[in-house]
Amino acid sequence: MRVLLVEDDDLIAHGIQAGLRARGLTVDGVKTAAQAETTLSAVHCDVVILDLGLPDEDGMSLLQRWRADDMALPVLVLTARDAVEDRVAGLRxxxxxYLLKPFDLDELVARLHALLRRAAGRSVATIEQGALRLDPERGEVSLHGRPVVLSRRELALLGALLHARGRILSVDQLKDSLYGFSEEIESNALNVHIHHLRRKLGADLIETVRGVGYRFNMGDA
Amino acid sequence: MSLRLRLLLMIGVSLSLLWGGVAVWMLRDLDDEMRRTLDQRLAMSARMVAGLISQNPAAWDTRSGTAGASTLTVPATAKGLACQVSSLRGEVLARTPGATSAAIATTTPGFAEREIDGERWRSYTVEAHGLRITTADRLAERNTLLRDVMAAAIVPFVVALIGSLMMLWIGVRSGLVPLERLRQALARRAPDALTPIPDAPMPRELQPLVGTLNQLLERMRVTISRERRFTSDAAHELRTPLTALKTHLQVARITHGKDAETALDYAEEGASRLQYTLQQLLTLAQVEGPFSWDESQRTYTDEVACLAMRDAAPDAPERVVLESDDPPVELALPQALAVTALRNLLDNALRHAPAHHSVELKIQSAHDTVCFRVCDSGPGLTPAELTRVTQRFWRRDAGRGSGLGLAIVVAVTERCGGSLALVQRPTGGLEASLTLPRAKRGSPLVS
Incomplete structure (x- = not known):
C-alpha cells in the first residue's frame, strides 16, 4: 500500500514515515499542498494522510478542492485541533x-488499512484467494494454513496484486506501490521480488503478461 | 430600592407636600375671608336696622317714652342671629326671640365678643338717632358654617390628590415596562451568550444603555475569542512536538539498530522542542500575568547584555559582537524581564543569520531610555511578514522556534513601558530595536 503523507513538520513527518515503513507501508512525504497535488497527479497512491496546518494552503480547503474535482482517494486527516466543530468541519x-495528534502509530496503521479495506469494498481485515490468505495489517501470509515469511517489499507486491483482483498491473504501477519516489530503484528489483514471491508461494500464482505487466492468477491459487 | 419605588416616593411625596401646602394656605385665606364677610354682614345688618329706624324716628321716640313696658318682638329671621334695639339709656325697644338681653347688652359701639350661658356670641353695636342697635351672631353657628365651607372645598381636593397619586402609580408602572422587558431579555440569556441585544423598538433613554451594553458584549466576545484562539494555538503548539516525540518513541520500539537510534535522536529533539515551547509559554504567562518579579536587585545594561548573550549563544559567544560606548545605566524593570526580552531578540538574530556570521548588539543610552539594537545579516522580513511577526505562534517556517519569542518581547515592553521596533536594514538583514526605560532613582554608574 502506498501512502501519501502531507505534513509540514519535519520531525513528525520523519516519525510517521519511519513508523509506516516499519509496518510495511510505502510512504511518500510532502510538505506543502502544492507538492501534494503534483505528487498525486504523477504517481498512484492508495491513501492520503493530510495535516491541516500546511504553510501554503489550509488542509481543509485543499481537501474540499480535491473532493470537488472528484478525487476519490481515501483521506485521513491528521490535526492538533480537537474542537468538535473542527472535526465535524473536517468530515464535512x-x-x-480523523486522527488527533498525538496519536498511536498502531492506531494510524489500523485506520489506514481500514480505509483501504472500505475503499476496496471489503469488510474483513484479511484477503483470501484460494488457499492463500493475506492479513495486510499484520503483514501475515499463509498458504494452505501454513505461515509464509515474506519481506516488506514482497508483502507490498502481493498486496497490490491481490487488490487488483486479477487485473493486469503494469511494471510502473507495481513500482509505484512498492517504492516511495525518494527511494532508489534498481532496474531489475521488481523482477527479483516477483521471483521470490513465485518461489515462496508457487510458480503459477503470478502470471506474466508479456509487454504489459503482471496479474494475480485468480484461477487456482 | 427599586427604581419604581424611588420614582413613586419622590413624585408622590413632593406632589402631596406641594398640594398639601397649597391647600393649607388656601383654607387659611378662606377662613379669614369668611370671618371678615360674616362680620361685615353683622355690621351691615345693624346699619340696615338703623337706616330703617331713621325713616320714622318719631315712632321710636314715642316708644322710647313708654319705658319698655311692652317690647316689640320681631319674628326670628335666622337661627343663631339676634338683633336688639334699645334706647341709649338701656331700655330695650325691640329684640328678636332667642336673643337674651345679656347677650347683646353691649354699650360700646363696634364689635365685641362675649360668652353667655356657655355659648360665645359676636356682636356689633351702632348708635343712631338716640337709639342703640346691636346685632349678634352665635359663634357656634358661624363655625358650623365655616366647617361646611371648608369641607366643600377640601373633599374634591383630596379626591383629586388621591386620584393623581393612583395615576402616578399606573404611569410609573407602564413607563418602566421597557426597562422590565430589557431585564427579562437579559435574564433569559444563556450565560455564555455574547451576541448583541437585538435593538427592538425601545425608548430613546434606553438606547444609549443598550448601545453601551452591546459594546461591552462585543469587547468581551473579542477578548474571549482571542483567549480561546490562544488556548487552541497553545494546545496545537504543544501537541505538535508531543506527537513527534510519541511517534519516534513508537518507531524506536518497532525498529532495530540504526533506525531505532535515529528514532530516539528524533524523539529527543521532539522533547527539547516541547520543553522549549513550554518554557516560552510559561514565560509569556508570567510576563503578562499579575506575577511580581524580584525587584530588589538593580538592573544594569551591561549585566543584561552579558546574561542575554550567554543564554542566546552558550556555545559560540563570539557570534554576538557587543558595541557600547556608554557607561552602564540602570534600567527600570526587573533583570529577568530585560534579559528574557534581549535574549529572544538575539536568539532570532542568531537563528536567521547565516552560520558563522556574527550578530551585532549595540547599546545606546538616551536621557530616560536605553536602546538595545540587534542587527543580523539574515534574510530579513517582507513588509507583510513584519506586520505578523509579533503575533503569537507566527513563524516563518514550521518547526523552528516556538513562535512566541517576539510576542514575549512585546509583552515585556508593554509591561514596563518600552517599545520594540523591527526594521529591514538597507544592507539586508533585520534590525530590532528594543527600547527600555531607565531607572529614575539612579545616576549612571561608572564600572
Missing part, C-alpha cells in the same frame, strides 16, 4: 477519517 469537507 470530505475526510474519511
Amino acid at each position: 469537507a470530505g475526510a474519511d477519517d
Whole structure:
C-alpha cells in the first residue's frame, strides 16, 4: 500500500514515515499542498494522510478542492485541533477519517488499512484467494494454513496484486506501490521480488503478461 | 430600592407636600375671608336696622317714652342671629326671640365678643338717632358654617390628590415596562451568550444603555475569542512536538539498530522542542500575568547584555559582537524581564543569520531610555511578514522556534513601558530595536 503523507513538520513527518515503513507501508512525504497535488497527479497512491496546518494552503480547503474535482482517494486527516466543530468541519469537507495528534502509530496503521479495506469494498481485515490468505495489517501470509515469511517489499507486491483482483498491473504501477519516489530503484528489483514471491508461494500464482505487466492468477491459487 | 419605588416616593411625596401646602394656605385665606364677610354682614345688618329706624324716628321716640313696658318682638329671621334695639339709656325697644338681653347688652359701639350661658356670641353695636342697635351672631353657628365651607372645598381636593397619586402609580408602572422587558431579555440569556441585544423598538433613554451594553458584549466576545484562539494555538503548539516525540518513541520500539537510534535522536529533539515551547509559554504567562518579579536587585545594561548573550549563544559567544560606548545605566524593570526580552531578540538574530556570521548588539543610552539594537545579516522580513511577526505562534517556517519569542518581547515592553521596533536594514538583514526605560532613582554608574 502506498501512502501519501502531507505534513509540514519535519520531525513528525520523519516519525510517521519511519513508523509506516516499519509496518510495511510505502510512504511518500510532502510538505506543502502544492507538492501534494503534483505528487498525486504523477504517481498512484492508495491513501492520503493530510495535516491541516500546511504553510501554503489550509488542509481543509485543499481537501474540499480535491473532493470537488472528484478525487476519490481515501483521506485521513491528521490535526492538533480537537474542537468538535473542527472535526465535524473536517468530515464535512470530505475526510474519511480523523486522527488527533498525538496519536498511536498502531492506531494510524489500523485506520489506514481500514480505509483501504472500505475503499476496496471489503469488510474483513484479511484477503483470501484460494488457499492463500493475506492479513495486510499484520503483514501475515499463509498458504494452505501454513505461515509464509515474506519481506516488506514482497508483502507490498502481493498486496497490490491481490487488490487488483486479477487485473493486469503494469511494471510502473507495481513500482509505484512498492517504492516511495525518494527511494532508489534498481532496474531489475521488481523482477527479483516477483521471483521470490513465485518461489515462496508457487510458480503459477503470478502470471506474466508479456509487454504489459503482471496479474494475480485468480484461477487456482 | 427599586427604581419604581424611588420614582413613586419622590413624585408622590413632593406632589402631596406641594398640594398639601397649597391647600393649607388656601383654607387659611378662606377662613379669614369668611370671618371678615360674616362680620361685615353683622355690621351691615345693624346699619340696615338703623337706616330703617331713621325713616320714622318719631315712632321710636314715642316708644322710647313708654319705658319698655311692652317690647316689640320681631319674628326670628335666622337661627343663631339676634338683633336688639334699645334706647341709649338701656331700655330695650325691640329684640328678636332667642336673643337674651345679656347677650347683646353691649354699650360700646363696634364689635365685641362675649360668652353667655356657655355659648360665645359676636356682636356689633351702632348708635343712631338716640337709639342703640346691636346685632349678634352665635359663634357656634358661624363655625358650623365655616366647617361646611371648608369641607366643600377640601373633599374634591383630596379626591383629586388621591386620584393623581393612583395615576402616578399606573404611569410609573407602564413607563418602566421597557426597562422590565430589557431585564427579562437579559435574564433569559444563556450565560455564555455574547451576541448583541437585538435593538427592538425601545425608548430613546434606553438606547444609549443598550448601545453601551452591546459594546461591552462585543469587547468581551473579542477578548474571549482571542483567549480561546490562544488556548487552541497553545494546545496545537504543544501537541505538535508531543506527537513527534510519541511517534519516534513508537518507531524506536518497532525498529532495530540504526533506525531505532535515529528514532530516539528524533524523539529527543521532539522533547527539547516541547520543553522549549513550554518554557516560552510559561514565560509569556508570567510576563503578562499579575506575577511580581524580584525587584530588589538593580538592573544594569551591561549585566543584561552579558546574561542575554550567554543564554542566546552558550556555545559560540563570539557570534554576538557587543558595541557600547556608554557607561552602564540602570534600567527600570526587573533583570529577568530585560534579559528574557534581549535574549529572544538575539536568539532570532542568531537563528536567521547565516552560520558563522556574527550578530551585532549595540547599546545606546538616551536621557530616560536605553536602546538595545540587534542587527543580523539574515534574510530579513517582507513588509507583510513584519506586520505578523509579533503575533503569537507566527513563524516563518514550521518547526523552528516556538513562535512566541517576539510576542514575549512585546509583552515585556508593554509591561514596563518600552517599545520594540523591527526594521529591514538597507544592507539586508533585520534590525530590532528594543527600547527600555531607565531607572529614575539612579545616576549612571561608572564600572
